[in-house]
Each structure stands twice: as C-alpha cells, then as structure tokens.
Amino acid sequence: MTHHRSDLIRTLVERGFLHQCTDLDGLDRKASEGVITAYIGFDATANSLHVGNLVMIMMLHWIQKTGHRPIALMGGGTTKIGDPSGKDETRNLLDDATIAANIASIQEIFRPFLRFGDGPSDAILANNATWLDSLQYIPFLRDVGRHFTINRMLTMDSVKLRLEREQPLTFLEFNYMILQGYDFVELNKRYNCTLQLGGSDQWGNIIQGVDLGRRVANAELFGFTTPLITTASGAKMGKTAAGAIWLRADRLAPYDYYQFWRNTEDGDVGRFLKLFTTLPLAEIARLEKLQGAEINDAKKVLAFEATRLLHGDAAATAAAETARTTFEQGGIGEDLPAVTLPAAELAAGIPAWSLFQKAGLAASNSEARKLIRGGGARLNDQKVEDENQVVTGDAVTGGVIKLSAGKKRHALVKPA
RNA sequence: GGAGGGAUGGCCGAGCGGUCAAUGGCAGCAGACUGUAAAUCUGCCGACUUAUGUCUACGAAGGUUCGAAUCCUUCUCCCUCCA
Numbered sequence: 332m333t334h335h336r337s338d339l340i341r342t343l344v345e346r347g348f349l350h351q352c353t354d355l356d357g358l359d360r361k362a363s364e365g366v367i368t369a370y371i372g373f374d375a376t377a378n379s380l381h382v383g384n385l386v387m388i389m390m391l392h393w394i395q396k397t398g399h400r401p402i403a404l405m406g407g408g409t410t411k412i413g414d415p416s417g418k419d420e421t422r423n424l425l426d427d428a429t430i431a432a433n434i435a436s437i438q439e440i441f442r443p444f445l446r447f448g449d450g451p452s453d454a455i456l457a458n459n460a461t462w463l464d465s466l467q468y469i470p471f472l473r474d475v476g477r478h479f480t481i482n483r484m485l486t487m488d489s490v491k492l493r494l495e496r497e498q499p500l501t502f503l504e505f506n507y508m509i510l511q512g513y514d515f516v517e518l519n520k521r522y523n524c525t526l527q528l529g530g531s532d533q534w535g536n537i538i539q540g541v542d543l544g545r546r547v548a549n550a551e552l553f554g555f556t557t558p559l560i561t562t563a564s565g566a567k568m569g570k571t572a573a574g575a576i577w578l579r580a581d582r583l584a585p586y587d588y589y590q591f592w593r594n595t596e597d598g599d600v601g602r603f604l605k606l607f608t609t610l611p612l613a614e615i616a617r618l619e620k621l622q623g624a625e626i627n628d629a630k631k632v633l634a635f636e637a638t639r640l641l642h643g644d645a646a647a648t649a650a651a652e653t654a655r656t657t658f659e660q661g662g663i664g665e666d667l668p669a670v671t672l673p674a675a676e677l678a679a680g681i682p683a684w685s686l687f688q689k690a691g692l693a694a695s696n697s698e699a700r701k702l703i704r705g706g707g708a709r710l711n712d713q714k715v716e717d718e719n720q721v722v723t724g725d726a727v728t729g730g731v732i733k734l735s736a737g738k739k740r741h742a743l744v745k746p747a
Numbered sequence: 748g749g750a751g752g753g754a755u756g757g758c759c760g761a762g763c764g765g766u767c768a769a770u771g772g773c774a775g776c777a778g779a780c781u782g783u784a785a786a787u788c789u790g791c792c793g794a795c796u797u798a799u800g801u802c803u804a805c806g807a808a809g810g811u812u813c814g815a816a817u818c819c820u821u822c823u824c825c826c827u828c829c830a
Binding site: 590593594595596597598599600623624625626627630654657658659682684685693695696697698700701702704705706707708718719736737738739 | 781
C-alpha cells in the first residue's frame with residue numbers, strides 16, 4: 332500500500348471510495364500542499380436524492396472535513412439534456428419549472444452534511460444553468476467544440492454501448508459529455524476547482540473535463556471515481572419494496588431509513604460503515620469482527636449513525652428506540668407509522684382487510700386479503716386468521732391498534 | 748423516399764382465433780428455518796366487500812367473428828437493410 336500524505340486522499344482510500352483516479356499521487360501532493368476545491372455534480376431528475384447519491388455526499392463531507400472546499404453542483408442546465416451514461420434509452424425531458432423545484436428540494440439534503448459559507452473550506456452550491464443557459468451556439472462550438480474529436484467521443488463507454496446495442500443516441504445526449512467537461516473548466520475558472528469526483532460511470536465524462544481544462548486553460552485538473560456500490564448479493568443498492576431509499580424525510584420517514592440500514596446484509600456491514608458513517612476506522616474494525624448474531628450490534632450502529640448523519644440525533648434516537656421496542660420486546664414503538672381512524676367507524680366495526688389497507692400495509696384491498704390469507708398479517712401481535720374478521724373498538728390497547736405485515740412492517744391505527 | 752421486422756403485465760420473454768388475467772425467468776410480498784442477515788424450500792404476485800362473479804389489460808383507433816393478445820384496415824413509435 333502506498334502512503335498518502337494528505338488527509339483527504341488517505342481518508343478516501345482507506346474508507347473505500349477510490350475506484351479510479353487520473354493521477355492519485357499528483358492529487359495527493361496537491362492536497363497536502365494546500366486547500367483544493369473539488370466538485371461533484373448532481374442531476375435534478377427527482378425532487379430528492381437517494382442512497383445511491385449518498386456516497387457522493389459523504390465524499391463532499393470528507394473533503395470539507397479534511398480541510399478542503401467542496402462544491403455541490405446542481406445540474407440545472409445538464410438535466411435539460413439527460414446524461415446517456417449507463418442508460419439504454421433516452422430519458423424523458425423535464426420542463427424548467429420541474430427542474431427548478433427539484434433543485435430547491437435537493438439542496439436541503441446537503442445541509443446536515445456540509446457547512447456552507449464564504450470561508451476557505453466552506454461548501455459552495457452551484458448550478459450549471461448559471462453558465463450553460465446563456466451559451467451561444469457558434470462561439471461555444473468554436474471555443475470548446477473544437478477541442479473534442481468525434482473519434483474520441485465515439486470511444487466513450489456511454490456512447491459505445493448505445494451504438495453496440497443499436498440503441499439510438501440522439502445528438503442532444505451526445506453533447507452531454509461536452510457540457511460536463513465545460514462545467515469543470517468553468518468551475519475551475521470561477522472557484523479554482525481542480526478536482527471532480529463521481530461514480531465509476533462518470534469516468535468518461537470526467538476525463539473529458541480534465542482534458543478540456545488542459546487544452547483551454549492549461550489547468551491541471553484531477554478526476555476521481557468511486558466504485559459502483561452494490562450489496563454483497565450483487566444488487567444495486569437502494570431499492571426495496573417501498574421503492575428507492577430517499578434522503579428526504581418527506582419521501583421516506585427516518586424510521587424507515589433506519590430500518591433500511593438495519594437490514595443490511597452481513598457481508599456489507601464493514602464496507603457500509605466505512606462509506607456511510609464517520610466512525611473512526613479503528614471502531615469500524617472492531618465492529619467488523621463481530622460474527623453470527625452479534626453482527627446485529629454492528630448493524631444497529633450502522634443504522635443509527637447513518638440516520639443520525641442525515642436526519643439528526645433526535646430522529647435517529649427515536650428510530651432506534653422504536654425499532655428496539657418493536658423488535659426486541661414485541662411492543663409498540665412510538666415512532667411507527669400511524670394512521671388515524673374515526674372512532675365512529677371503528678365502533679361500527681371494520682373488516683380486517685380494510686384496516687390493513689387503510690394503515691398503508693397493503694396497496695389495495697386485494698393485497699390486504701392476500702396478506703391475511705398468506706398468514707402474514709397480525710393484529711396486536713395476534714395472527715389474523717380470517718380476512719373478514721371485524722375489528723371494533725375492543726381491539727384498541729393503550730390507545731392504539733398495532734398492525735403488522737410480516738415481521739418487519741408495522742403500523743399503528745389510532746382512533747380519533 | 749423504398750423494402751422488411753417489431754411493440755405483451757415492474758423488467759425480460761412465450762403465446763399467433765376459443766380451454767388466456769395470458770407459459771417461463773427475474774424482481775417483489777408472505778410463510779418455514781434464522782440473527783429484523785444470507786442461502787434454501789413453500790405459497791402469493793391486475794383491480795373489485797371474494798364472487799364457481801364483475802371489470803380493466805397484450806402500442807392507439809376502428810373492423811371481421813358467436814368469440815381476437817392472436818385475423819384485417821388505419822395511425823403512432825422503434826429497429827434493420829437499401830437510397
């Protein structure tokens with residue numbers, strides 16, 4: 332193992348963020364000599380980021396923590412184009428209003444991870460629409476376009492794959508890499524940004540920026556990519572029954588976020604602790620050694636720490652406590668998702684299947700029936716045998732009715 | 748512009764006039780086993796107050812037929828080859 336002099340590179344390497352780097356030693360040197368400015372771009376295709384983006388956010392966090400300056404670049408301009416990398420098909424184009432709303436919503440997510448401001452290592456939030464929107468076609472082609480050869484562009488994976496699979500690639504998308512390259516140069520000019528980080532699928536786009544910087548500005552730029560984070564069983568991270576694991580609390584409750592991490596596969600615990608928490612490596616090494624049932628303790632730490640970073644101490648503590656009472660004591664956790672039901676409706680009696688549907692544990696009435704028939708439904712921890720069983724006010728214990736779908740999904744019904 | 752091929756449930760992919768709510772696989776949900784893990788096995792997997800019932804669905808709209816995912820016409824989109 333080579334020795335890295337800078338805290339930044341050492342941290343990123345030791346924690347498993349490195350996949351490829353254009354010049355690791357050169358970057359290490361720069362980072363040990365002074366403050367460097369680094370950026371990561373984020374698409375604005377949805378109104379929240381998800382765990383897939385969390386690796387990037389964690390890197391920005393470490394950049395700042397090791398004394399450097401992170402830039403979170405919102406792709407207000409490039410989202411209008413659509414990145415073809417890793418996609419078989421052209422994306423639907425979003426309108427300006429949607430993109431603007433998405434950006435506003437996404438920005439909130441960075442707040443717990445980064446300190447924004449004007450200081451030397453304070454984070455900057457930028458939006459590439461600032462410079463891309465006003466580009467003039469002919470001048471742009473003359474100044475920037477001449478540095479890109481079609482020959483080279485055709486060798487990029489994002490392009491090559493589409494061509495090989497005989498999937499169409501529009502000229503619009505073909506331009507994406509040029510604009511991303513231009514972003515890097517623009518950020519270099521504005522903020523003296525010299526490093527771009529991204530997922531491994533961004534390598535090609537990043538390289539284009541590095542080259543462009545050298546050609547038009549004689550700037551020494553660096554590129555750094557992370558491995559694609561998959562689970563031990565090979566699945567892409569972040570998809571569950573409920574859909575994507577969103578980072579905004581209004582799209583995924585902190586309790587569910589906690590549960591997502593709590594249910595990590597054994598083989599992933601160590602790697603995830605390094606990537607998604609800020610615990611010291613020595614502590615992680617200790618947790619990683621746990622075997623068998625004890626590994627659950629490591630998972631709890633992972634879940635708590637990850638939740639704390641995103642949603643704060645209080646939310647993490649509440650989620651952990653709810654999980655503890657629910658799973659370890661079979662009790663009722665306060666933080667479980669709850670729905671209220673008019674007391675009159677309950678007094679009149681409501682069929683079990685309807686109740687499960689209303690509580691959000693089944694997407695439709697049919698699904699609720701299937702759940703009950705399959706033996707996966709419980710009411711106050713008693714298995715529901717008959718889907719037509721009528722539930723009345725008698726079922727209320729301690730002010731609530733606890734419903735469970737399977738072992739992991741629980742909800743509360745409160746009469747009101 | 749010309750000639751062919753294609754569009755099926757979250758995805759892949761069969762079906763090519765009735766027995767098709769549509770084979771298979773993946774994904775998902777639940778059960779058993781466990782450690783709120785993985786692997787394995789089992790069941791479920793369009794909707795509907797659950798009915799040997801109704802409705803919606805095989806790109807869209809019409810048509811033929813007692814009956815169409817399956818045949819015909821037009822349209823939309825995609826692909827391949829030729830120009």
